[in-house]
Amino acid sequence: MASVLVVEDDQFVRSALIRHLTEAAHTVRSVGTALEALREVAHFRFDVVILDLGLPDLDGSEALKMLRGITDVPVIVATARDDETEIVRLLNDGADDYLTKPFSVEHLAARMAAVLRRARSSAGEAPPSPEIRVGGLAIDPLRRQAELDGVRLDLTRREFDLLAFLAGRPGVVVARKELLAEVWQQSYGDDQTIDVHLSWLRRKLGETAARPRYLHTLRGVGVKLEPPRPSGAEPPR
Numbered sequence: 647m648a649s650v651l652v653v654e655d656d657q658f659v660r661s662a663l664i665r666h667l668t669e670a671a672h673t674v675r676s677v678g679t680a681l682e683a684l685r686e687v688a689h690f691r692f693d694v695v696i697l698d699l700g701l702p703d704l705d706g707s708e709a710l711k712m713l714r715g716i717t718d719v720p721v722i723v724a725t726a727r728d729d730e731t732e733i734v735r736l737l738n739d740g741a742d743d744y745l746t747k748p749f750s751v752e753h754l755a756a757r758m759a760a761v762l763r764r765a766r767s768s769a770g771e772a773p774p775s776p777e778i779r780v781g782g783l784a785i786d787p788l789r790r791q792a793e794l795d796g797v798r799l800d801l802t803r804r805e806f807d808l809l810a811f812l813a814g815r816p817g818v819v820v821a822r823k824e825l826l827a828e829v830w831q832q833s834y835g836d837d838q839t840i841d842v843h844l845s846w847l848r849r850k851l852g853e854t855a856a857r858p859r860y861l862h863t864l865r866g867v868g869v870k871l872e873p874p875r876p877s878g879a880e881p882p883r
Contacts, residue, residue: 648693648762652676653683655702663696666751680709687717694761699725707739714740718803720761730838737842740802763831778813781873783860785810799850808843812871821868844869
């Protein structure tokens, strides 16, 4: 059972979501505007927020940014916008997952289960690993902080999880399926999500896919993280 905030201005859709979530034994609160949603998360603790983008008072993407300013609660965006640029922007703004309307109750349940597994895994009782060092990278799982050459990296929660997972296996090629299972806690998903987060990480590590330093993609195989090679060194064959 989870505590769910539904942010949806369409009364028919809102009522249907409330009914199905309640039947699934979740505790549900609902609002129809972005400002009401911000008040709710400021006063109540939720396990997940389902956020519609077509709100009457504020664009949903702006609402998402404001939510991220006050809470780390997982947010699943429900949107009728299905173009790649828009989806990338939503993920960049802090969405944990997204659903394209119209969607089935089963699809929503599966997305919620995956997001809740990830959140509970992050808050699990297992003690964090000791600090990880790879080249100039220093990753502290206890404080959930990472530094590159002594400079603090400003990482989102998912960027940190991805970086820490790869850094804990330096030089090992990790398949995308394994990244989805271990970092996103999903048995299936869109490779685009991984590509987007890798792109953000590369930018923050001061590299690009064409000129990688730490993150290396092996097309059709997976991704690995390893320390930069000395200047002038030949890549391994």
